[in-house]
Amino acid sequence: MSKKNIALITVILAILIDQIIKIYVKTHFIINEEVKVFDWFRIHFVENNGMAMGFEFGGSGGKLFLTLFRLVAVVGIVYWLMSTIKKKMPNVVVVAIALIFAGAVGNIIDSVFYGVIFDAPQHSVATLFSDEPYGKLFYGRVVDMFYFPIWEGTWPSWIPVIGGKPGGFFNYIFNPADSYITIGVALLFIFNKKAFPKEEKKKEELTTD
Structure with a gap:
């Protein structure tokens, strides 16, 4: 299989899986609804307006900037991917960049x-x-659902700042696209x-008088 086809299949499958899971969760879960799969793995539906892992970014203006920035970044990733294919780099590198592109x-x-x-x-x-959508173009909320509360408890007192406070690992909720990246x-x-x-060092040409 050609590297171009490997990249294309990776991107298409990854995006389809991402969107199918997101649409299913959004149309079957209420916000903050949670299903415990294991003690350390749960499906917990949340949405965010900003960056990955639920971080916010400067209100509505920041939201628009972030979306436009992502669009520009995707163009750069496409160029990077095509350049990698053209240079006939190993398949694992092609798949890695294709996953980053699909996640974005x-x-x-x-x-x-x-x-x-x-x-x-x-x-x-x-x-x-819906006939009554919640927003407008470029202002949609990103759907997250994967939650891995591997450990929950109180941080040891000797840890600076958070010592003695309740906490856990891993507290972030993310989606398939985040995973791809x-x-x-x-x-x-x-x-x-x-x-x-690393580029091979060019051999110096011998010159004669």
Whole structure:
């Protein structure tokens, strides 16, 4: 299989999985509804207006800037991916960049379109292609659902700032698109010598008088 097809299949499958899971959760879960799969893994439906892991970014103006920035970044990632394919770099590098691209696109779809295709009822599930959408184009909320509360308790008193306070690990709630970006970056780190090969030093040409 060609590297171009590997990248294309990776991107299409990743985005489809991301959107199917998000749409299912949004149309079957109420905000903050939780299903315990295991003690350390739960499906917990939340939405965020800003960056990954639920961070906010400067209100509505910051939200628009972040969405536009993501769109520009995606163009750069496409160029990076095409350049990687053209250079015939290892498949693991192609897949890693394809995952990063798919993750970025997955969250962009939420940010750009979800505000105009979903409503936002307070005590019931959302409706897809609603006649009364909750927002407007470029102002959609990103859907998150994966929650891994591996440990919950009180931080040891010897830890600065948070010592003695209740806490846990891992408290962030994320989505498939976030996972793709994390996995892609991790693969690039693990296979950094293949992803970022050092250029061979050019041999100096011998000159004669």
